[in-house]
Amino acid sequence: MFYSSRSILAFIIVALTSVPMVTEALADPVEPLALQKIMQDMGQNMQLITHGISQENWGLVEKTAPLIANHPQPPVFEKMKIFAYINTDMRVFKNFDDKTHEAATILGKTAASKDGHAVIADFATLQDTCLMCHERFRKPFIKYFYGIDE
Ligand code: HEC
Structure with a gap:
């Protein structure tokens, strides 16, 4: 198998933990002056x-x-x-x-x-x-x- 189940798991963890950061950035796009x-x-x-x-x-x-x-x-x-x-x-x-x-x-x-x-x-x-x-x-x-x- 090309991807080990471990690397898939790691990917899922990274993806899940990144979601709040991404949504936070989208919710608050403060343009610098x-x-x-x-x-x-x-x-x-x-x-x-x-x-x-x-x-x-x-x-x-x-x-x-x-x-x-x-x-x-x-x-x-x-x-x-x-x-x-x-x-x-x-x-x-x-x-x-x-x-x-x-x-x-x-x-x-x-x-x-x-x-x-x-x-x-x-x-x-x-x-x-x-x-x-x-x-x-x-x-x-x-x-x-x-x-x-x-
Ligand atoms: C009339 C007021 C005023 C004067 C005079 C002034 N500044 Fe500022 N400066 C500000 C304000 C307000 C901010 C914050 C701006 C912001 O973050 O949008 C700032 C922020 C900065 C920053 C940080 C920018 C960043 O990336 O966050 C630098 C560097 C800076 N000033 C350099 C200078 C230098 C060098 C001088 C003098 C030659 C100067 N300023 C004079 C008001 C002033």
Whole structure:
């Protein structure tokens, strides 16, 4: 016989135990926000900048910082959902976003001057703006939009 009864049994066990996982995934298809992808790209650009700093490749820092400063925005419909959720905290959220924009713009200019120490200081300032928004909004977003209570 091609399949032993043992392997058939193993297959049945695997199939049965997989069913609840599959149905769970089907029942709850939470699409990540476009914002999440935008954030991931910002994270990658931050890594690129760290790489640029350690290589003293100021050109790379200068080129990458504006990608953070002028990061894409979520589509209009998603923005409306986000605004509806944040509601009265909108100014706070927007203010954090502006701070990141400003800090990244400054970092790009400093990189053009090739002053490594100033670049590192400006990079730390930029990181701080990310952290400020995350401390305030990340967990509540994840809970509200994905139902995950971390
Ligand atoms: C105005 C608020 C705000 C600012 C400023 C901000 N973030 Fe975020 N970030 C968020 C929110 C909200 C989430 C959660 C989004 C989600 O999971 O859908 C997030 C999530 C992330 C994530 C995790 C993405 C994932 O895969 O779960 C990364 C990485 C990230 N941000 C990087 C950055 C970096 C780097 C900066 C600064 C250069 C930054 N963010 C600035 C609000 C902000």
